[in-house]
Amino acid sequence: MSSTKVEKFRHPSGDTLLTILGRTSGPLGDLVRAFPGPDDSDATDWLGDWFRTRITEYFNESTDAAPPQPASEEAEADVMQSAEQVAASVRLLSVRPYYFRGFRDTPEPIVFSDPLVVIDGSNSSGKTSLAEALEWLFTGKLLRRSRGDLGNPGELENCITNAFRPDGEDTWVEAVFEVDGHRRTTLRRELISDYGPASTAHCISRLVCDGNELDVEQESDLLDQLFAGVPPILMQHSLRLFVHDNPAKRREYFERLLRLNGLTALISKAAIGSAGIASFRSPTGGDAHAKWSRLKDGIVEPVSRRAIRTAEKSSGQKRRPALEKALVAIAAAEFGDAVQLGTAIGPARAIIETTQRKARQQNFPHLQDLRPRRVLDDATLELLSPEALHTYIAAVEAERERVDRARAAAATITDAQIAIATAFTQLEVAGLIAPAGTDAQVCPLCAYEEVPTLTRVRTDLIRGWAPLRDAVDRATQAQNKAVRTLTTRLANIRAAVNQLIPKGPAKEALAIAIESAPTSIAKAARAVQRDADRARAALNGVFSALEDWFAHPDGTPSQDDIASLTNRSRQVIDALDTIKDMSSRYAQSFAALEQAVGTAAKGDAQYDRRQTWLDLTNDIDSLDKDLAWEQAKAKAHTSLEAAREMLKGMRQAVLESRRREFSDGIAAVWRILREDVYSGFSHLHIPKPTGKGYPVRIEVKALLDDGSERREVDALRVFSESQVHVLGIAAFVTRSKLLGHRLLILDDPVQSMDEEHFKSFAGPLLSHLLDEGFQVVVLTHNDLFAREVSVAQCERDEYVSMRIGHDQAAGCYVEEGTRRLYERLTQAKKRIQRDKMGDAWKFVRFAVERLCVLAYKKHGPQDFDPVKLLDRSAESMIEDAVGGLLEERVAGGKARLKEILRMTAGGAHDTRLQGKTDCHRAIRDLYNFARVLEIRDGKNPDS
Incomplete structure (x- = not known):
């Protein structure tokens, strides 16, 4: 690449x-x-x-x-840095559950526009329904149903749908979010089928984003983008899971931050054991190396071991000489034969081969007589090729035809004519007869000295007698040569057959040897004898008719003899396939016999090792390549292990970095919530991963301090229920921070806490989270905790309180808050508009009480605990504290505040209820008193 x-x-x-x-x-x-x-x-x-x-x-x-x-x-x-902020900046604007659990037809969305929203309500008011509506929207499931240890599946059947949902209505939850400060996104999860009674049953739903239905992959991608795949909600039944889960499952809590699945899987998969390495065969097939390994197993002499180590460490052109030297050293040191150190590999092989033959002969003396002297190699197959024999036969027949034609042409030439032609040639050479082409001339032998008796026709005729006779001789010589070539080929074929299927020992001697041989050898020997007899019976007639030709290869055959030869040669062609088949069968039978004899010879432990040694010396090239391949495999495996160690080191470094982030983050939140002396959170500990899959185990450590000694122990051994809950909150907040969440939804986070820790949560922790830029939604059933938050965060304008309740006919509802001063005054004005004056004056009284508490908190002693005033009457607070502070700023303020408080009692004890005008004036004055007392408690609608 x-x-x-x-x-x-x-x-x-x-x-x-x-x-x-x-x-x-x-x-x-x-x-x-x-x-x-x-x-x-x-x-x-x-x-x-x-x-x-x-x-x-x-x-x-x-x-x-x-x-x-x-x-x-x-x-x-x-x-x-790969685990830097991964989630988008998301704020929750509104939620609308529709026939979800305790909710029915929710007419309007529940608005969550402020950074801090506290929703309180008594038990069974619908708080869990609202929290689970958000959980289901984010995940498509309910944790307490999907985890078998948090509830009984049968009792949680159909736990999503409202039991009073009318036919034809659907169940869904819809929420609007602000993403990255500018974009609005609406998510709506619609129920398709609810949970069944079986523990393996699933809830099926669809997620719709801005009107577009998402498939499973798109849903996962969107939730990854918005929340890094981790819902930003801490349920009351999941708050303790991080602490109480086993160390291996705690890893899942931080999985999206660890983000080690891919690297862990690579490290786990990138391993090859000895069996796997052996499966990577050499290009030669690896048989030579397998034999080398078997030979090495029995090596005992130091000189052999040294030679083997040298050979296996050698590389390049040095390896083959080192292998030959090692094999000679093994033969000399291990076999006890005549091989000496320094002997060349060829002579050493000859010595060992002789030793092996002797060992086999001892088990079956006639083995060597039955051994084929030739194999069906390429040269033999070419010799037995019918095409080649066809060519030789065709050559003989062609020359035979030439001889016949030459003899036919010269049939009329007599010996006397040949004598005349000879004399004529001599006269011509002597110059007594003119050259060819001359017209009639005087014959020097005639009595007619002047008569031209030698005509041109006559001289040409005489000159043609000798060449005709010469053509016959040349054709005959060429024919004899072709015949000799053919007979030589046939003789070679016959010799090859005798080598492929040797004659063997005399039948009587072989029968005696078979009779006395072990059963396995006797059976194999009979098969060899049977195949040899069949071959001789099938082929005997083919070559017997050619014996005269083999006996007199240089004779002068007649034309009839030659015709007979070609006919018999064609019979050999017809037998060639039989020859090859019989030879192959005989070779297989003999190999079986030799194996049987060799197996019997294995009673001598050295025999098998010597045979392996011989096999290696006959294929040193393959052994050389195999050892080169094994060296390459060892280097490749070293390279793989080195890469794995680097990856493991990188993984451990990432893990340790993440651990410090988790641990430091949890410790920071812990210190905000608790100041324990004897026992407290120390750190998260992650032992170095080992074992299959390299699992990550997260251990929670606590520090014990008895004043004289400190000890570190597992947190679960010593933590109280309250400490366990604090640790769960700290882990959740830390994970959310590291994931980049900007939204936190906390469902009843202060369960098992006492009043002291209510304060640290309501004040320092919430302030810390809000200052960090989180939007925090808190659901609680604890009225005292809700009061603590309302007082601790009274100076924060962007904080609203809400109340959740349950109506027998309408189901769950969420209404505007009544905790803060301006919320109470707003509620009073709304009641006036609805002509519910009793409720209006009730909220005015609540506002007076709130004004008194906050005024004394702001202007009273620094160690003042506002919550302790909550149970005192407004009259006593005005008289003992707030009245004087107000009088200093507004003349007659104390009296007016007492008058307003008195008017709020209207309707009780037969006292006349005051009218709308008085109520509006009271509300106006309370706004003014809050201003002069410098009280900020929510958003003043008139500001």
Whole structure:
């Protein structure tokens, strides 16, 4: 892969760590890029392909076969920062549950527009229904139903749908979010089917985003984008899970921050054991190396061991000589034969072969007589080729036809004519007869000295007698040569047959040997004898008719003899397939006999080792390549293990960095909530992962301090229920911070806490979270805690309180808050508009009480605890504290405040209820008193 492609690489699984590590060069980056991801790692032989490539590089001595190099400092820094903020900035604006659990037809959404929203209500008022509406919207399930240890599945059947949902109505939850400060997104989860009674039953729903239904993958992607795949809600039944889960399951709590699944899967999968390494066979097949290993197993002499080590460490051109030297050393030291150190491999092999033959002969003396002297190799198959024999036969027949034609042409030429032609030639050479082409001339032998008796026709005729006779001779010579070539070929075929299927010992001697041989040898020998007899019976007639030709290869055959020869040769062609079949069958029978004899010879432990040694010396080239391959495999495995160690080191570094972040974050929240002396949170501990899959175990440690000694122990051994809850809150807040959440939803977070810790949660912790930019939604059934929050956060304008309740006919409802001063005054004005004056004056009285508490909190002693005034009457607070403060700023203020308080009693004890005008004036004056007393408690609608 080019450097440009490596720099732009993105891992197909989308894993951030794998993408960063895959951009490194060398074997480490190659390994990461080859890994398809944790979900697809079993789909292909990716590791085998990578490993085979590395072996081949080392085997070919490629310059690219460098050992893995650690990731660069830049890559390491990127890896360590890979878990920076991953969620979008999301705020909750409104929620509307519709026929979900305790809710029925919710006419209007529940508005959550402020950074701090506290919803309180008594038990069974619907608080859990609202919290679970948000949980179901985020996840599509309810934790207390999907986890078998949090509830009985049968008793939680149909736990999502409202029991009074009319036919034709659906169940859904819809929420509006503000994303990244400017974009609004509406999520709506619609129920398709509710939970069944079985423990394996699932709730089925669809998620709709801004009117578009999402498939499973799109839903997962959206929730990843908005919340990093982790819902920003802490349920009361999940608050303790982080602490009470076992160390292995605690890892799942921080899984999205650890983000080690891909890297862990790679480390786990990128391992090859000895059996796996053995499966990568050498290009030769690896048989030579297997024999080498068997031979090594029995080596005992130091000189042999040294030679073997030298050979296995040798490389390149030095390896083969070292192997030959090692094999000679083994033969000399281990076999006790005549081989000496320094003997060449060829002579050493001859000595061992002789030893082996002797060992076999002892078990069956006639083995050597029955051994084929030839094999059906390429040369033999060419000799037995019918095409080649056809060619030789065709050549003989062609020459025979030439002889016949020449003899026919010269049939009229007599010996006397040949004598005349001879004399004529001599006269012509002597110049007594003119050259060819001359007209009639005087014959020098005639009495007619002047008569031209030698005409041109006559001389041409005489000149043609000798060449005709010469053509016959030449044709005959060519014919005889073709015949000799054919008979030689036939003789070679017959010789080859005798070598492929030897005559063997005399039948009587062989029968006696078989009779006395062990059963396995006797059976195999009879098969050899049977195949030999069948071959001789089938082939005897083929070559017997050619015996005269083999006996007199240089004779002068007649034309009839030659015709007979070609006919008999064609019979040999017809028998060639039989020859090859019989020879192959005989060879197999003999191999079985030799194996049986060799097996019997194995009673001598050295026999098998010597045979293995011989096999290796006959194929040293393969052994040389096999050892080179094994060396390459060892280097490749070392490279793989080095890469794994680097990846494990990187994983441990990431893990330790994350652990510090988790631990420090939890400790910071813990210190805000608790100031324990004897026992307190110490840190999270993650032991170095070991074992299959390298699981991460998160242990929670507590620090005990008895004043003289400190000890660190497992937190569950010593933590109270209240401490367990604080730790759960701290873990949730820490995880949310690290994930980048801007929204926290806390369902009854102060259960098991006492009043002291109510204060630390309501004041320092909530202030810390709000100052960090979180939107915090708190649901609680604890009225005292709700009061604590209302007092601790009274100076914060962007905080609203709400109340949840349950109506027998209408189901759950959420109404505007009544905790804060301006909320109470607003509620009073609304009651006036509805002509509910009794309720209006009730809220005015609540406002007076709130004004008194906050005035004394702001202007009274610094160690003042406002909550302690909550149970005192408004009259006593005005008289003892607030009245004087008000009188200092507004003349007659104390009297007017007491008068307003008196008017709120209207309707009780037969006292006349005051009218709307008085109520409006009272509200106006309370606004004014709050202003002059510098009280901020919510949003003043008139400001």
